[in-house]
Amino acid sequence: MSSRIVSLFSGAGGMDFGAHAEGFQTVLALDKFAASTATFAKHFTETDVKTTGIFEFNESKKNPYPKADIVMGGYPCQSFSMGGLRNPEKDERSNLFLGFAEAVNRIKPKVFIAENVSGLTKLQNGEWFKKQIDVYENQLSVKYHVFSMLVNAADYGVPQQRKRVIIVGVRHDVGNEFIFPEATHCKPSLVKKTGLLPWASHGEAIRHLPANPIGEYYERPHDPEGNFSWYFVSRNRRHRWDETAFTVVANFRHVTLHPASPKMELEWSDLANGWKQKWRFTDTYDHLEFAPEFPKLNPPRRLSWRECAAIQTFPSHFEPEGDLAEKFEQIGNAVPPLLMQQIMKKVKEIL
Structure with missing residues (x-):
C-alpha cells in the first residue's frame, strides 16, 4: 500500500510529481490559489483538492485532516526571498509556517518536509529560520528529529541554478536520522575531481520545443522602450545553451532569455553609485555550437512557460491552468519534481 501524503501549499504539484514518481x-x-488547485486537480485526479488558506482550513472543524504518513509543503517565501522586501515582521505570510506546524500537530505524520528559499537562513542572522526549527523541535505534541540542508537543484540533475532550504522532520518512534541525498551533478570544472556528472544543459532540456511558441511567453505590449525594460537589461539575463538556467522565477516579466537569443554584453556599469548597469544584445549566437539546427531568435525573447516547466523538470504532459501570468506563477513557485524525487527516495528508506 502506498504511503499517504497531505500536501499543503501544494501549488501546481511540483513536490507531488516527485513523490508520486517514487510510489507515494x-x-x-x-x-489558496485557484489556478493552482485547478492545475493540481487536473493532474492528480484521485486526490481531494481544496482551494483554501491553511488557517481557514485548520479552523474549519476540530480535525479536518485524513490520516497520512507524510505532510509536505513549500509555504510562501516572498518575505524571505532575496527578490522580495525582506521585512518578515510586516508580512503576514511569514507566519504561514505556523499553519503548516498545526497541520503536523494534528496529523502526526511519520515524516514532514518543508521547503523555503535560501534567504530564510540568512535574514536577520537566521532568526526566522531558528524560530521555525524551534517550533518543529519543541512545540509540537509529538517529538520530531529535525534536519535541514541548503540544496542546489542543479546538483541533482535539474538544469537550473535553484538554491532552497529543505527541512525534514522524522517522528521519534520512526527514526533518529535523515540523510539527504548525495549530489549526482557538479560544476563541469569539478567533474574529473568528483567523478560526478556535469550540471545539465538547459538548452538540451528545451531544444525539442518550438522556437516561436506564440502566446506562451511575455512580451511588453506597445511600449516605446521596447520589449525589455531598463530593469530587465540592468543585468545579463541569458545563460549559454550548455549551461544550467538561471532560477525560474514566478513573475513572467522577469523570466530570463532563451539561450538561442543573442549574447548580451556589458555596455556600462556604475556600481560605485548604486547597482546600475546596462547590458545590450550583440550579433553573436553561440548556441549554434551546440544546436546548429535551432534557429537564431531575432528578436530575442524570454523563455516560454512550457520551456520553464521543462527546466523545472515537470513531466512533458504537464499543462497548468489559468492565464499566462498564472501559468508562470505556478511554475516559478514549484519545487522541481526531480529534486523532490531524490528526497523522497531517502524518505522511503526511513519508512
Whole structure:
C-alpha cells in the first residue's frame, strides 16, 4: 500500500510529481490559489483538492485532516526571498509556517518536509529560520528529529541554478536520522575531481520545443522602450545553451532569455553609485555550437512557460491552468519534481 501524503501549499504539484514518481499517494492537497488547485486537480485526479488558506482550513472543524504518513509543503517565501522586501515582521505570510506546524500537530505524520528559499537562513542572522526549527523541535505534541540542508537543484540533475532550504522532520518512534541525498551533478570544472556528472544543459532540456511558441511567453505590449525594460537589461539575463538556467522565477516579466537569443554584453556599469548597469544584445549566437539546427531568435525573447516547466523538470504532459501570468506563477513557485524525487527516495528508506 502506498504511503499517504497531505500536501499543503501544494501549488501546481511540483513536490507531488516527485513523490508520486517514487510510489507515494497524495490524499489531500490544499492551496489558496485557484489556478493552482485547478492545475493540481487536473493532474492528480484521485486526490481531494481544496482551494483554501491553511488557517481557514485548520479552523474549519476540530480535525479536518485524513490520516497520512507524510505532510509536505513549500509555504510562501516572498518575505524571505532575496527578490522580495525582506521585512518578515510586516508580512503576514511569514507566519504561514505556523499553519503548516498545526497541520503536523494534528496529523502526526511519520515524516514532514518543508521547503523555503535560501534567504530564510540568512535574514536577520537566521532568526526566522531558528524560530521555525524551534517550533518543529519543541512545540509540537509529538517529538520530531529535525534536519535541514541548503540544496542546489542543479546538483541533482535539474538544469537550473535553484538554491532552497529543505527541512525534514522524522517522528521519534520512526527514526533518529535523515540523510539527504548525495549530489549526482557538479560544476563541469569539478567533474574529473568528483567523478560526478556535469550540471545539465538547459538548452538540451528545451531544444525539442518550438522556437516561436506564440502566446506562451511575455512580451511588453506597445511600449516605446521596447520589449525589455531598463530593469530587465540592468543585468545579463541569458545563460549559454550548455549551461544550467538561471532560477525560474514566478513573475513572467522577469523570466530570463532563451539561450538561442543573442549574447548580451556589458555596455556600462556604475556600481560605485548604486547597482546600475546596462547590458545590450550583440550579433553573436553561440548556441549554434551546440544546436546548429535551432534557429537564431531575432528578436530575442524570454523563455516560454512550457520551456520553464521543462527546466523545472515537470513531466512533458504537464499543462497548468489559468492565464499566462498564472501559468508562470505556478511554475516559478514549484519545487522541481526531480529534486523532490531524490528526497523522497531517502524518505522511503526511513519508512
